[in-house]
Amino acid sequence: MSGLWHSLSAGAQDALVLAAILAPALLLGWMICRGLLVGPLVRSLLRRYRWTNLAFVLLVALSVALGVGLIAQERGLRQASARVAEKFDLIVAAPGDEVSMLMATVYLQAVDAPLLDGATWQALTEAAGDRATLTPIAYGDSWQGHPIVGSTADFVAHLSGLLAEGAIFGTPDEAVIGARVPLAVGGEVEPAHGHGALAEDHAHEGVHLHVTGRMAPTGSPWDDAIIQPVEGVWLTHGLGNGHDDIESQRIGPPFDAEHFPGSPAVLVTTPDLPTAYGLQSQFTTRDTMAFFPGAVLSRLHGLMGNMREIMSVMSLGTQALVAAAVMAGLIVLSQLFERRLALLRALGAPSRAVFAVVWSYAAVLLGAGSVLGLGLGFLAVRVLSGLLSARTGLLIRPMMGWSELHLVATYFTIALLFALVPAAIALTRPVAERLRR
Structure with missing residues (x-):
C-alpha cells in the first residue's frame, strides 16, 4: 500500500487527502438528507433572517481568510526569496x-x-x-x-x-x-x-x-x-x-x-x-x-516553516473557536424559528426531517462563509503581497494551493460536526410548549 501511495503524483496525493477530509461531511449530509426535501424550508429561513445570516457568513469568512492568507503569504515570500538566491552560487x-x-x-x-x-x-x-x-x-x-x-x-x-x-x-x-x-x-x-x-x-x-x-x-x-x-x-x-x-x-x-x-x-x-x-x-x-546562500536561506525557511506550523495550528484553533461561536449563535438563532419547527413536528414530520432542516441551514451558512473566506483570503494576500513587494523589492506572486484547500476543507468538516449540536437541541424542545408561544 505504501508503494502504491508513493507511486501517485503529488497532485493525486493532495486530491485524495482533500477527499478524505471532505468525506465525513459529505457522507453525513447524504445520510441525514437522503429522501428529504428540506430545500424550500432552508431557503425560507435564509430569506427571513437574511441580515443575521449575513453576519454569521462574514464571521466565518473572516476566520477562514485569516488562515488561508497566512499560509499563502508565507509560501509566496519563501518562493520569491529563493528565486533571488538562485543567481548566487x-x-x-x-x-x-x-x-x-x-x-x-x-x-x-x-x-x-x-x-x-x-x-x-x-x-x-x-x-x-x-x-x-x-x-x-x-x-x-x-x-x-x-x-x-x-x-x-x-x-x-x-x-x-x-x-x-x-x-x-x-x-x-x-x-x-x-x-x-x-x-x-x-x-x-x-x-x-x-x-x-x-x-x-x-x-x-x-x-x-x-x-x-x-x-x-x-x-x-x-x-x-x-x-x-x-x-x-x-x-x-x-x-x-x-x-x-x-x-x-x-x-x-x-x-x-x-x-x-x-x-x-x-x-x-x-x-x-x-x-x-x-x-x-x-x-x-x-x-x-x-x-552557499541557498543553504543559509534553507535554514531561514526552516525557521519560517516552524513558525508557519505554529501559526497554522493557532489559526485552526481560532477557526474552531469561531465555529463554536457560530454553533452557539445558531442555537440562539434557532429559537427565532422554533415555532416553525414545532409546527412542522406537529404536522407529523419525522424528527430526522427537523434535524435535517436545522443542520442543512447551518451547513449552508458555514459553506458560504468558507467559500467567501477563500476568496477574501486570496484578495488579502494579493494586497499584502503588493505591499511586501514594494517594501522588500521581491516579486511575490500570491497563489492558492492544496494547503489552503486542505485548511478550508478541514475547517468546514469540523464546523459541520459542531452544527450537529443545535440540530440535536432543536429536537429536545417540547412541541406543545413551543406552539403556545
Whole structure:
C-alpha cells in the first residue's frame, strides 16, 4: 500500500487527502438528507433572517481568510526569496554572520562589512582557475535610497540577461540601472555615501555616474539598484582602480592583487558542484567565510516553516473557536424559528426531517462563509503581497494551493460536526410548549 501511495503524483496525493477530509461531511449530509426535501424550508429561513445570516457568513469568512492568507503569504515570500538566491552560487566574505552577509549581498540590505584583501583575491583566483567565475561585489553608496553596487559587466549579464534598453557600461563613471530605478538612460547620478537616513549627500561631490542602460526586471531588490564597474566604486573612495596601471580606464578582470583595494564579498559562479564545494571548504578559514546562500536561506525557511506550523495550528484553533461561536449563535438563532419547527413536528414530520432542516441551514451558512473566506483570503494576500513587494523589492506572486484547500476543507468538516449540536437541541424542545408561544 505504501508503494502504491508513493507511486501517485503529488497532485493525486493532495486530491485524495482533500477527499478524505471532505468525506465525513459529505457522507453525513447524504445520510441525514437522503429522501428529504428540506430545500424550500432552508431557503425560507435564509430569506427571513437574511441580515443575521449575513453576519454569521462574514464571521466565518473572516476566520477562514485569516488562515488561508497566512499560509499563502508565507509560501509566496519563501518562493520569491529563493528565486533571488538562485543567481548566487557561493559567496566568500570576511568571517562574520552568514545571515547578515546573505542579506547584504543578495538582498542589498545595508551592513558594515570588512573587506577581502588582494592576497585573498589572488588565492581565490588561483583556486578557481578556469572552473569558476569570480565577481567582486562592492557596496556602500546610494542615490535617493537606491543602493549603488560595484561589480562587473559579466555580473549584470548573469543577473538579468540582456538589457531592456541601452548598453552596458564601458568606463568607471558609467552605470546600469535596475528596472525600477526612476531614471532614464542618459541621466546622471551623484552618489551619496551610506544608505537611508545616514546617507551623506554630496560626500562625493564632483563624482557623477552616467546611466548607459537599464536591466531587465529580475523580481529582486536588484531592480532598485544602480550597478557600476567596481573600479568606479574604488576610484570614488580614492582607493585606486585595482589594476597595475593606475591611470587606466580599463574595467573588469583580471585585477592586480597588489593593487586590489578590497571587496566586502566575492561571488563565485560555477556550474560544477564539486568545484563549488571544494572552494567552500578551502575558504572556510580563520580569515575568510565561504557559504552557499541557498543553504543559509534553507535554514531561514526552516525557521519560517516552524513558525508557519505554529501559526497554522493557532489559526485552526481560532477557526474552531469561531465555529463554536457560530454553533452557539445558531442555537440562539434557532429559537427565532422554533415555532416553525414545532409546527412542522406537529404536522407529523419525522424528527430526522427537523434535524435535517436545522443542520442543512447551518451547513449552508458555514459553506458560504468558507467559500467567501477563500476568496477574501486570496484578495488579502494579493494586497499584502503588493505591499511586501514594494517594501522588500521581491516579486511575490500570491497563489492558492492544496494547503489552503486542505485548511478550508478541514475547517468546514469540523464546523459541520459542531452544527450537529443545535440540530440535536432543536429536537429536545417540547412541541406543545413551543406552539403556545
